[in-house]
Amino acid sequence: MLSQKTKDTLLGPLNINNPVVVQVLGICSALAVTVQLKPALVMGIAVTIIVAMANVIVSLIRNTIPMRIRIIIQLVVVAALVTLVSEILKAFAYDVAMQLSVYLGLIITNCILMGRLEAFAMTNNAWDSLLDGLGNGLGYAIILVIVAFFRELLGSGALLGYQIIPDSWYAAGYENCGMMMMPAMALILVGCIIWAHRSLNKEEK
Amino acid sequence: MKKLYEIWKKFGQNFEQGGKLEKLSSFYDAFDTFLFTPQTTAKRNGTHIHDGSDSKRTMILVVMALVPAMLFGMFNVGYQHLLATGQIPCCGLTCALWWKAFGFGLLAVLPYIIVAYAVGLGIEFIVAQIKHEEVAEGFLVTGFIIPLIVPINTPLWQVAIAVAFAVIFAKEVFGGTGYNIFNVALITRAFLFFAYPSSMTGDKMFIRTEGTWGWDGGHALVDGFTGATPLTQLATGTPVAQSFWDMANGLIPGSVGETCLWAILLGACLLIATGVASWKTMLATFIGGGLTAWLFNQFGATDNLVGQYPWYFHLVSGGFAFGAVFMATDPVTSARTECGKWIYGFLIGLVAVIVRVLNPGYPEGMMLAILLMNAFAPLIDWCVVQSNISKRAKRSNSASVKLEK
Numbered sequence: 106m107l108s109q110k111t112k113d114t115l116l117g118p119l120n121i122n123n124p125v126v127v128q129v130l131g132i133c134s135a136l137a138v139t140v141q142l143k144p145a146l147v148m149g150i151a152v153t154i155i156v157a158m159a160n161v162i163v164s165l166i167r168n169t170i171p172m173r174i175r176i177i178i179q180l181v182v183v184a185a186l187v188t189l190v191s192e193i194l195k196a197f198a199y200d201v202a203m204q205l206s207v208y209l210g211l212i213i214t215n216c217i218l219m220g221r222l223e224a225f226a227m228t229n230n231a232w233d234s235l236l237d238g239l240g241n242g243l244g245y246a247i248i249l250v251i252v253a254f255f256r257e258l259l260g261s262g263a264l265l266g267y268q269i270i271p272d273s274w275y276a277a278g279y280e281n282c283g284m285m286m287m288p289a290m291a292l293i294l295v296g297c298i299i300w301a302h303r304s305l306n307k308e309e310k
Numbered sequence: 311m312k313k314l315y316e317i318w319k320k321f322g323q324n325f326e327q328g329g330k331l332e333k334l335s336s337f338y339d340a341f342d343t344f345l346f347t348p349q350t351t352a353k354r355n356g357t358h359i360h361d362g363s364d365s366k367r368t369m370i371l372v373v374m375a376l377v378p379a380m381l382f383g384m385f386n387v388g389y390q391h392l393l394a395t396g397q398i399p400c401c402g403l404t405c406a407l408w409w410k411a412f413g414f415g416l417l418a419v420l421p422y423i424i425v426a427y428a429v430g431l432g433i434e435f436i437v438a439q440i441k442h443e444e445v446a447e448g449f450l451v452t453g454f455i456i457p458l459i460v461p462i463n464t465p466l467w468q469v470a471i472a473v474a475f476a477v478i479f480a481k482e483v484f485g486g487t488g489y490n491i492f493n494v495a496l497i498t499r500a501f502l503f504f505a506y507p508s509s510m511t512g513d514k515m516f517i518r519t520e521g522t523w524g525w526d527g528g529h530a531l532v533d534g535f536t537g538a539t540p541l542t543q544l545a546t547g548t549p550v551a552q553s554f555w556d557m558a559n560g561l562i563p564g565s566v567g568e569t570c571l572w573a574i575l576l577g578a579c580l581l582i583a584t585g586v587a588s589w590k591t592m593l594a595t596f597i598g599g600g601l602t603a604w605l606f607n608q609f610g611a612t613d614n615l616v617g618q619y620p621w622y623f624h625l626v627s628g629g630f631a632f633g634a635v636f637m638a639t640d641p642v643t644s645a646r647t648e649c650g651k652w653i654y655g656f657l658i659g660l661v662a663v664i665v666r667v668l669n670p671g672y673p674e675g676m677m678l679a680i681l682l683m684n685a686f687a688p689l690i691d692w693c694v695v696q697s698n699i700s701k702r703a704k705r706s707n708s709a710s711v712k713l714e715k
Contacts, residue, residue: 282506
C-alpha cells in the first residue's frame, strides 16, 4: 500500500531513527513531564500534532521563504501552533495543562521541531512532511509513554491515576520508590531504553 | 599447601576449554585467583616492585580493617536494643548480657551482609559470564561496607534493590571494577536515602526495638526512649545528650559501623601501615571538616544549633570518621595525585560540614559530600597535573633562557 520511502519516512522515527533514543533530542521535556502517564500522553499527542502541522505548513511555503530568515519564519509557525494547542488544552483539559505548566509553552524550543523543519520540511513536499512529522512525533511520544509508565507504576504505584499496586502489598511492607519521582531517574530510564534499543538494533549501526 | 593446590588444579581441569564445566570457568577463575595467585613476583633486579600484592590482597586488607568496626557495630546494635527495652541493670553489663547483646547484633546484621553479597556478587558473576571476563574483586569491600552504613531497620528487599541499582548503574555500566566514578557503597546508601525516605529518616531507624527473627521481641520500650542520633537531635533543635567521649566510644545510636571512633581508627592504622589507603586524604578530610566547623562556631549565626556545635564534636559524630577513613580513601574514586589528595579530602570535610549546618533536611552530609567530590576528583587531578606541567615548562624555559645568555 505504501511505498518503501513513505514507510521509512513514517515508521523510521518510531524505531531505527527515533528522535529521543537515537538522535537524543527533546530529552528535557522527556524528563520533566513523565512523572505520571497522563501528562506524558497529552504531551506526546500535542508534540505529534504540532510537529506534523508545522511540517506541512513550512513545507507548503518552503519555496517562498527567504533562506536568511527561515529560522524566524519557522519559529513563528511553531509558536502559533503551540499557542493554539495550549489554549485548546486549557479550555478542555485544564488540570493536565496545569500539570504540564511551562513545558507546554516550551514545545517551541523542543529540538525535534526545529530539527524536523530544517532537515525535512524545507526540502520535501507536504505529504512526505506530514508523514515525517507524524512519525517523529509518535517516536517521541512512545519514549515518553514508556518512561512515564515505569515512573508512575514504580513511583506512585498507579497508572493514569488509578492505583495498580494492591493495598495488601503496602500492608506487607512494599514502598513506592521515591527515586522514580526525581528527574534523575527519568534520565537513567531513558538510558536503559537506549541500552535496550542499541542491543536490539546492532546491525543497523 | 602444595598438595591442596594440586588437588585444586586437578579440579580446575573440568573448567578448561572443552571440559565438563566450561561455562562456569569464570567462577573457577575467581576462586583460583582469590586463593592462590599471584604466586610469582618480579625478579630481584632492576626497579621492579618485588611484591605479590594485587587488588585482591588490597581488598582483603580493607575488609580486615573493617572488621573491628563491624564487630563493634554488631555489639552496639544489640546493646542499643537492650538499652531501649530496659534490659540493662544499673550496675552495668553482666557477662551473659554482653553475649546476648553481641548475639542479637550478629543476628540483626548478618542478613544485611548476606543480602549485600548475594545480590552484588550475583550481578558481578552474571556480568562476568556475559562479557567473558574474570570476576573482579571490587565488590568484596563494597559488600562489607554496605551493612555498615545502612540503618539497622531498613527492609532487606530495599537493600537488595539498592545494591542491584548501585552495582549495575554505578559500576557495571562504567566498565566494572576500577572504572566507576562514584563509590558503589555510597550510591547504595544514596539510592536508599532518596528512594525510600520513610525507612531512612526519623529516629527509630537506627535502633532495632523489635526482636530479630522472633528472638527477644515483645519488650516494652523504656519511658522517654528516643533513638535519635546526635545529628538528628541537632537537626530537630534539641541539645545533644551525648558527650564527646560517648560519641568516640560509640555506644550511641547510629549506622552499624559508624559509631565507634576507636574501631575506625584501628582500621585506619592498618590501612595506613599497609599503604592501602592514603593518610593524606584522611587527614585532609578531618582538617577540612574541623576548620569549616570551627569557622561556623566563630562566625556563624548563633541561632543555628548545628553551626554552634563544637568543631571537635563534628568530627566524631555521625559518619564523618567512617567516611573519611573508609570511603573518601577509596583508591578508584578519589583523587590520585598526592597534592590532589589534600585538596580532595579537604573539600570533602568542608562540604560535609556545610551540608550538615546549612541544610536542615540532611542531618548528615558525609555521604553527599563524598559523592560530590567523587565527581570532581578527576578535575582536581587534572588541575594538579596541569599546574605541574606549566611549572616545569616555566622552569625549563627560564633555564634555557639563562643558557642562551
